[in-house]
Amino acid sequence: MTLERTLIVGTGLIGTSAALALREKGVAVYLSDVDAHAVRLARALGAGQEWTGQRVDLALIAVPPPSVGQRLADLQQRRAARAYTDVTSVKVDPIADAERLGCDLTSYVPGHPLAGRERSGPAAARADLFLGRPWALCPRPETGADAVRLARELVSMCGAEPYTVSAGEHDTAVALVSHAPHVAASAVAARLRDGDDVALALAGQGLRDVTRIAAGDPLLWRMILAANALPVAGVLERIAADLAAAASALRSGDLDDVTDLLRRGVDGHGRIPDKHGGPARDYTVIQVVLQDRPGELARLFNAAGLADVNIEDIRLEHSAGLPVGVVEVSVRPEDTGRLTEALRFHGWHVPPVPDGNSRIDRTRAMVSD
Template sequence: MEKVLVVGTGLIGTSAALALREKEVAVYLSDVDAHAVRLARELGAGQEWTGQDVDLALIAVPPHIVGERLADLQKQGAARAYTDVASVKVDPIADAERLGCDLTSYVPGHPLAGRERSGPAAARADLFLGRPWALCPGPETDTGAVRRVRELVSMCGAKAVTVGAGEHDSAVALVSHAPHVVASAVAASLEGGGDVALGLAGQGLRDVTRIAAGDPLLWRMILFGNALPVAGVLERIAADLAAAASALRSGDLDDVTDLLRRGVDGHGRIPGKHGGPVRDYAVVQVVLQDGPGELARLFNAAELADVNIEDVRLEHSTGLPVGVAEVSVRPEDTDRLAEALRFHGWHVPPVPGGNSAGPEGR
């Protein structure tokens, strides 16, 4: 694959373009927003499309206009194969059928990657690394088109997962769309919170509400396209929350305990690093000054100690120029890393038996 057209230069489209440019693919950019195209071009994502024929067209627009863009591109004979990145699949496919699109060259797709920020300025070439990328080819889809799209996915560093369109929409309702609404509901409850309450907020609140910062208008379109599956998930969650509230009022906490236990079990089912089973890592806490180069120094110290950092998260101290980095490593590496960090001048609290921190301070 030598030439790709990216239609829609938002977060996903520009990130894919940047990843392809790193593979020396010629990328052409198109968007109704001329400013977005210009910014994506200045970021090195490619050059403006002026009608060149390409091997593949990636349609990165909201779900409700995927069919229209596909029909327009196919009328122009723009590409040999076409795909999209919309987060719902049933409705765009139905729109494509209604508009008379050639479904043999169209491979519906959806990368399970994103950020709470939007627009080309938020794009990253590594956005898709190790992430699943759903592909929903129909029975009429040409194998050559599937091959080209799978090559695109591979070039972006993602893992292609073939799934039916209906199954896909039900799945993302559970793991993406409903969680976004729930996070928004938690964040919305903070509007009435006082300064004292918000000043006591820990990292747990930030974790739960992070995705609530997404673009409301974009999420309105996503939820509209997957309304019934999302509604079903929200109704189940709402029933659990209502039962928990009733139990708390009555003082009988069996239902609450059951929900907490099921929560632990559900969390344990989330795939771990590289999509494999979740591993138990020890957490080494490091007190960092809030200054340039601190994280780079920490990573360099870990490299010198021959310790692989499996994960890292930062918690800032409100009103203080310091923060805490929680570095996840293999339990057998904790002593070596802690010793190396102390040698380089950091304060490292004792690691309690290689276990992560408890709920306090979350």
């Protein structure tokens, strides 16, 4: 079975991004949404054409969790597709709704791409949103092999990596790695409402990193959290206990508990897989101060390319009120010397890299006038 015609139901960030990725692979894409304006915008972006009842190979349902079951039932009643999948970030409740509504579960493959942005809507969509990202598929025992093959083909065409997991395991996992972190980031960001202008003027990249996801749509996140409430509550209770212990230790002046939390944080952070999918690797991070002007990033990438150095990761930090920014480029330790020499050759001043014992060493390359 080959995926040639796809229906996208829900033209928000995820649905439109999937549509754009599929269009790049030559798939005929049809679009449907209760918001006619969203469909028009997605069409204008080149995501596909409006659905008028054509039968397709696979229908991708990209609507909030409470709506998945009913939308699946409606589509199956119209015989819209040979197979169906969805992209909601919770799985147990939508499957239960589908069962309650009498949906045909043999043609339904529950799914969830672990990708997104803090922005929402079709205007935020990107064809490369899913590249290299895990995409959970949660087929039931009764799910047909043809439906699973079509769902996996869609995941592959979007550039993601399929990961088969049960619905219960999925919801427990995303509570830890997605849902609870969003609430925790929101709790930190909420404190900023009371911050004065002096405090906010001193905000750095660390605060932006911690609070970035807090900019998500509160109403959408309310629906997500409601559908995964108990697993998320359990994670938040454990986070709250750690924070309460840290606060108590700070008040008493005995910082052993705080130190223990910081060490466990380092260990936990080190377990986050790197871009290759395995354990986090040791990289040297070179900090490059760039002038805020056209072509500076290109000049940096060109220097790395000429040195035959692969930039493993990159992070950009703007300097508020200043015409410069800091780019952190991560490279393999064995490539540090070549990149350092290349940067010096192309006009940057690079101090010697320290022989640090930490997992990540840093050096700074200053702009040369």
